[in-house]
Amino acid sequence: MKAGKLSDALKKGAIWGFILLELIFFSVAGQFLSLSDSAFMDLDNMLLLLKQSAPIGIIAIGMTIVMINGNIDLSVGATFAIAAIVLLDSMTWPIFAGLGDWVIPVSWLLALTVGTLLGALNGLIVWKTGVDAFIVTLGAMLGYRGMVFMFNGENPTSHLNWTLVDFAEAQLLGIHTPTWFLLGVTLAIWFVMTRTVHGRNAYAIGDNREAAVNAGIRVGPHMMINFAIIGFLAALSAVVFYSESGSVNPNDGQLYELWVITAVVLGGTKITGGAGSVIGTFGGVIAIQLLRKGLGHIGADTSTVNLVIGLILIAVLILDRQLNIRGKEELKL
């Protein structure tokens, strides 16, 4: 048992060790290779890094609970784009014309509602038809993206509201608004997964669905709630991001699902369900963003980032498997 615990602790700490390694590497390498004078571990640079990880990070937190639950959601990128369009377009609707800046909370609410509903729809289909979540959300990815394009063709949807931009660019205690959202979401979902019945049941369902059913857990509603949460978070991510940028392209959010899943897996969540943690995912998100920023800092171009992240993902998988095997062997002794 002790050996198992040791390898568990190793695995949980691994992502933070990796982040530390990245920090050291890029700081040292930056001394020799960087073209800029500023150090990599600059406070402003790190704060910016947190802000930039918010859009992917917020969705990744949602993906964590869906994957712990034994499902997956490939439609998050498309949901993200739909919510962004609802947010920006609804601010120009004539019925809201008299609201002034009060249109902002209304538009936010609309976007978040749409995201939640789209997520819940996925969950409902998975629950009621029994079709695998991978297929359901793969279809939804196409369908939702189609809706995005049907709305405005290939044209971007734009609307800048300066009050909103000011809010999105604000810094409270030195920390940017998007970062606050990321931290808030991480904390809230961490609480749900570790301190509530819903969280405990989500782990149980992902670990062994049969056993969960036999224990009297209602599997369907739990899955649907988690899908609704990830839909909500995809919309929240869009709301936070597009409040600042004010313009959404119909292709925005494409491949987000892949980045998000990469972050979640790096953070130690099992793709088969039943294991994983929100805090680990937070680490995974930071690790990926550090890698992107760090490689940029030492002068590598974006192509290298893709290459390195892909290879690291596979390396983590190999490492994880080796650790698991060793854990089992030690158990036998």
Add this chain to the structure above:
Amino acid sequence: MATLTKQQIGSILAKQGILIAFALFMIAFALGNPKFLTVDNLFSVVRSSAILGVMALGVTFVVISGNLDLSVGSMMSFSTIVVLDLHDKIGPFLAIPAMFLMTLALGGLIGFLVGYLKLNSLIVTLGMLSAIHGLTLTYSGGQNMDIADKEGTWFSVFGQGTALGIPVPILIFAGLAALLGLVLAKTPFGRKVYAVGGNGTAATFSGIRRARTVFTCYLMSAGCVATAGLIQASRSLGSQNTVGQGLELEVLAAVILGGASLLGGSGTVFKTVIGVLILGFIQNGLLLIGLQFYVQFVVTWVIIILAVWLDVAAKRGKLWSPIA
């Protein structure tokens, strides 16, 4: 008696549902627009589906063996860019086999990781999607790749040529489908693929080398991807780095539409071809009856879910899932 007939109808629907749906579609579209069922239109649909179709043939083997391949889109971009680049450097005669070798090497790497190291295929191919995309960008330096002398090369024959009045991409697609269909249905290797995907442990105990079978499936998939890249490169004689982006999911949609289970062990090459054609004809038919291009994605969404739902419902004998 009544229930028996109902079951019989159910089982016929489950087995041939995709064909019936396909027939209904064709009839509906043909009634909606007289241009739909013309030879020209049919050729143009099949020709534009050929690239997706060739890739789907390979992925069918991977899916039947119980795995996934999300890297085919970015691998196709890689093949296209490489063959276009080498065309001007070493000539088409050498460029084509060189590109095939490089693509097969990537497929072999995935096959090794999933087959021999037994890693989760979803994550491995997700990682490879990103890694190969990076590789392509590094190779091309982020630039679009173009053939210098577009008029004077015979290379365009694979994408633009016709033989016996039939476009070459269709011939390649049909020939490959026939060949791989035979391999899957009539050879010991094909039976091994089904056995490994249906029950890997049982397959191992009956002496099938599971790792090797999975490895070969990924090699075949890579071969199909290289062929698709060849058609793509030859058709346009120039390409962006992202030409195959997103195709992996459309390919998977076609394979699933054809009735292959993601759990492995079921599916056929013929059904995949039907799945590919359905996607192509939906797109074409919706355009012809005057709907917006993007409506096809929403329709595809509904069709995929209905098709798979009917399939699982027929297997469990109940329409609604028993999940509480």
